[in-house]
Every structure is written in C-alpha cells, then in structure tokens.
Amino acid sequence: MQKLQVKILDERMRDMLPAYATQGSAGLDLRACLDEAVVIEPGQTILVPTGLSIYVADPGYCALILPRSGLGHKHGIVLGNLVGLIDSDYQGQLMVSTWNRGQQAFKLEPMERLAQLVIVPVVQVAWDVVEEFETSDRGDGGFGSTGKK
Numbered sequence: 001m002q003k004l005q006v007k008i009l010d011e012r013m014r015d016m017l018p019a020y021a022t023q024g025s026a027g028l029d030l031r032a033c034l035d036e037a038v039v040i041e042p043g044q045t046i047l048v049p050t051g052l053s054i055y056v057a058d059p060g061y062c063a064l065i066l067p068r069s070g071l072g073h074k075h076g077i078v079l080g081n082l083v084g085l086i087d088s089d090y091q092g093q094l095m096v097s098t099w100n101r102g103q104q105a106f107k108l109e110p111m112e113r114l115a116q117l118v119i120v121p122v123v124q125v126a127w128d129v130v131e132e133f134e135t136s137d138r139g140d141g142g143f144g145s146t147g148k149k
C-alpha cells in the first residue's frame with residue numbers, strides 16, 4: 001500500500017486515524033473533530049474540522065471528500081460543496097463542509113464518522129488548441145440525446 005503524509009493537528013486523532021472499514025473499502029472515514037456536539041438545523045451548513053492535514057505532494061493524485069451514504073440517505077447530512085476536492089499541494093486542515101439538506105435537525109457528536117476521503121489518480125493536461133475535432137459517434141449530442149430506453 002502507498003504511504004500518505006498526515007499531520008495530527010488534534011491529539012485525539014492520534015489513535016483514530018481514518019481507516020478503511022473493510023479490506024475492499026475505497027474510502028477512509030473522516031471524523032468530526034469537535035469539542036462538543038453541535039446541532040445542524042435543516043438547511044444549515046457548517047464547516048467541521050477533522051483534526052488532520054494531509055500532503056498528497058504528487059500532482060498525479062488528489063483526494064476527494066465524499067458523503068457517507070447512510071448519513072446522506074437517512075439523515076440528509078451531505079456536503080455543502082457536494083464533493084470536496086483536496087489538491088495535491090494543499091497542506092491545511094481537512095475541513096468538511098456539512099450541509100443538513102433534510103427536514104430535521106441533526107446532532108453531530110464529537111469524533112463521529114462524518115464523511116469519507118478517497119485518493120484518486122489525476123491527469124494534468126496542457127491545451128492543444130484546434131479548429132476542428134475529428135468526427136466522433138456522439139458529436140455534440142448530449143443531455144439525453146441517446147433516449148431513455
């Protein structure tokens with residue numbers, strides 16, 4: 001397994017580093033590094049610290065913060081930015097923009113697993129400016145152009 005640099009910004013995280021829940025998991029669960037529980041009202045978005053910073057360093061990778069399906073589906077707790085993109089050169093604290101899109105207030109407990117971090121490969125590109133593209137099967141068809149069934 002590859003190594004990823006992590007800094008522990010809150011000592012409570014030392015024994016609670018994000019871990020893969022199963023051997024095949026893609027996501028490392030991020031915890032809400034809070035001193036006390038916080039109630040997120042319906043429609044409210046708060047920024048939740050994780051107590052950790054990572055340094056991906058290699059521009060061929062990034063990290064994505066994604067919602068946890070249970071929290072999102074059952075409680076409406078998703079991300080205010082929908083997906084969090086962590087650049088390979090970011091060294092600050094990982095923050096989780098937490099949006100209660102549901103109808104009920106949600107009590108977020110300290111150290112609760114809130115979201116998940118996925119490390120993915122990235123391809124950086126340089127522009128090749130052209131006047132015309134080589135014709136493709138799809139052309140400019142999109143937004144349902146292939147029909148429903």
Ligand SMILES: O=c1ccn([C@H]2C[C@H](O)[C@@H](COP(=O)(O)OP(=O)(O)OP(=O)(O)O)O2)c(=O)[nH]1
Binds near residue numbers: 083084094
């Ligand atoms: O959910 C998130 C999203 C981003 N970040 C951090 C890491 C990322 O590298 C940095 C910048 O994020 P992004 O580029 O998405 O935000 P921006 O609004 O474009 O800010 P900037 O001008 O700093 O790039 O903020 C987080 O901690 N959590």
Ligand SMILES: [Mg+2]
């Ligand atoms: Mg940016």
